Amino acid sequence: MAIILKNSLKLNVFHNKLSPFLRRRQSETQTSSLLSLTTSSCGLIESTIKDKLQTKLKFGNTLNKIEITSSAVLEANDCTKGRKSVGVLGGGAWGTAIADLIGRNVAKHKHLFHEEVLFYVRDESLRLIIEKTRQNIRYLSAIKLPLNVRPVSSLSDAVSKSDVLIFVIPHQYLQDLCYAINDSISTRNPIGISLSKGLHIDSAGNLELNSQIIHRMLGIPVGVLSGANIAIEVAQRQYSEATLVNPLTNDKNCEELFRCLFECNLFRVSFCNDGPTVEMCGALKNIVAIGCGLVDGLGYGMNTKAAALSCGVREMIRFVEVFHPKYELSTFFQNCGIGDIIASSFGGRNRKVSEALIKSSKSIEMLEKQLLRGQKLQGPQTAHVVYQLLQNKQLLNEFPFFSAIHRICNRTMDPKDLIQAIKSSP
Numbered sequence: 150m151a152i153i154l155k156n157s158l159k160l161n162v163f164h165n166k167l168s169p170f171l172r173r174r175q176s177e178t179q180t181s182s183l184l185s186l187t188t189s190s191c192g193l194i195e196s197t198i199k200d201k202l203q204t205k206l207k208f209g210n211t212l213n214k215i216e217i218t219s220s221a222v223l224e225a226n227d228c229t230k231g232r233k234s235v236g237v238l239g240g241g242a243w244g245t246a247i248a249d250l251i252g253r254n255v256a257k258h259k260h261l262f263h264e265e266v267l268f269y270v271r272d273e274s275l276r277l278i279i280e281k282t283r284q285n286i287r288y289l290s291a292i293k294l295p296l297n298v299r300p301v302s303s304l305s306d307a308v309s310k311s312d313v314l315i316f317v318i319p320h321q322y323l324q325d326l327c328y329a330i331n332d333s334i335s336t337r338n339p340i341g342i343s344l345s346k347g348l349h350i351d352s353a354g355n356l357e358l359n360s361q362i363i364h365r366m367l368g369i370p371v372g373v374l375s376g377a378n379i380a381i382e383v384a385q386r387q388y389s390e391a392t393l394v395n396p397l398t399n400d401k402n403c404e405e406l407f408r409c410l411f412e413c414n415l416f417r418v419s420f421c422n423d424g425p426t427v428e429m430c431g432a433l434k435n436i437v438a439i440g441c442g443l444v445d446g447l448g449y450g451m452n453t454k455a456a457a458l459s460c461g462v463r464e465m466i467r468f469v470e471v472f473h474p475k476y477e478l479s480t481f482f483q484n485c486g487i488g489d490i491i492a493s494s495f496g497g498r499n500r501k502v503s504e505a506l507i508k509s510s511k512s513i514e515m516l517e518k519q520l521l522r523g524q525k526l527q528g529p530q531t532a533h534v535v536y537q538l539l540q541n542k543q544l545l546n547e548f549p550f551f552s553a554i555h556r557i558c559n560r561t562m563d564p565k566d567l568i569q570a571i572k573s574s575p
């Protein structure tokens with residue numbers, strides 16, 4: 150017997166309400182051998198539903214097959230229906246540059262988007278300054294934001310009024326943000342895109358990506374935008390590219406919506422279905438950039454830097470092989486891979502602060518405060534997470550470069566030993 154719960158799931162599939170919804174139907178499902186759900190085509194969502202059904206809900210022994218139908222996109226997420234409101238969550242350097250880009254793009258595509266972009270800025274005094282001057286004087290003062298970008302300090306307002314949520318805060322604050330917006334999100338059924346770069350380790354010691362955290366905590370479909378995107382250069386409208394992961398895989402309307410949201414003649418996006426690799430590249434390149442900064446600080450030239458870079462790329466690929474065996478090698482050759490590795494290793498903040506680490510006795514946190522004045526590094530935390538994950542799997546020996554970078558950042562290894570680590574990397 151099959152229970153077809155098609156379309157009646159809607160919000161429940163995407164939100165934490167899935168469990169109560171199914172529990173109410175427990176008597177039906179307990180006598181079933183097949184439960185058939187129609188849900189969106191997003192792979193992450195399907196796997197979460199399966200997890201919930203199999204681990205959290207007890208359906209008795211009779212339920213032996215769960216069939217997830219991937220054909221339908223639920224109405225609330227239907228990218229062909231209605232004009233979408235966009236909210237940018239994060240008022241840092243990249244948040245400001247992307248709010249500027251999006252502000253201009255939504256004005257160009259009025260048939261797809263509401264013209265006002267809500268721009269969540271955490272600090273009220275900064276929000277007032279941006280409102281008055283159109284400039285984010287703390288994180289990216291070089292540009293004036295368009296008038297249709299409205300800075301707001303109420304997170305719940307920004308979330309509850311948005312159909313598209315752009316997550317662009319330093320990854321170390323992502324869980325707190327998701328926790329804070331959980332209630333506001335339940336009234337709408339938005340789609341998210343993560344622009345944050347970094348990795349997490351969950352309570353069971355497993356790797357968790359930013360998009361997975363957002364999806365787990367909010368139950369919404371989440372895509373990724375990642376690339377060689379130094380914020381100030383994008384803001385100054387220097388030609389840049391990025392890799393985009395569609396939150397609703399294979400949904401062409403959704404793809405078109407996000408192309409219109411991000412792309413302009415000076416910012417090209419390319420789509421990629423290998424989401425986990427895209428996200429891991431964005432995080433791991435920060436470790437490579439730290440390594441390159443250390444090489445710079447030690448006073449070595451381009452040959453040594455090239456050795457660090459190529460060793461870093463090898464360890465990146467090996468890491469992805471271990472934690473995402475279904476990866477596609479070609480993803481590394483997209484802008485989110487090799488493009489971002491190059492930009493970050495020559496021009497990024499992680500490179501800059503790690504170069505200073507060699508010439509100073511200060512901790513990396515102190516140097517971050519001194520040199521970045523409120524902007525946040527992602528590399529040291531990511532190196533720490535990577536170190537823990539590899540330690541759990543007893544694989545540290547296979548990643549001497551990544552391991553050395555973590556130990557140099559926390560000052561338990563002499564930076565001069567970096568060369569030996571590069572030499573010994575498989």
Ligand SMILES: NC(=O)c1ccc[n+]([C@@H]2O[C@H](COP(=O)([O-])OP(=O)(O)OC[C@H]3O[C@@H](n4cnc5c(N)ncnc54)[C@H](O)[C@@H]3O)[C@@H](O)[C@H]2O)c1
Nearest residue numbers: 240241242243244271317318319322345346379380524525
């Ligand atoms: N800056 C770039 O060039 C760039 C480019 C691409 C991707 N990214 C990624 O985008 C994400 C955001 O980077 P960014 O450059 O916009 O930020 P940033 O480095 O400029 O840091 C400022 C941001 O951090 C927030 N913040 C600071 N302290 C906080 C706290 N205690 N609690 C909560 N939030 C706090 C601020 O509100 C602000 O949003 C990061 O993951 C970064 O890796 C950055």
Ligand SMILES: O=P(O)(O)OC[C@H](O)CO
Nearest residue numbers: 376377378379497498499
């Ligand atoms: O300045 P970084 O080192 O945080 O790098 C910024 C971006 O990720 C570059 O794409």
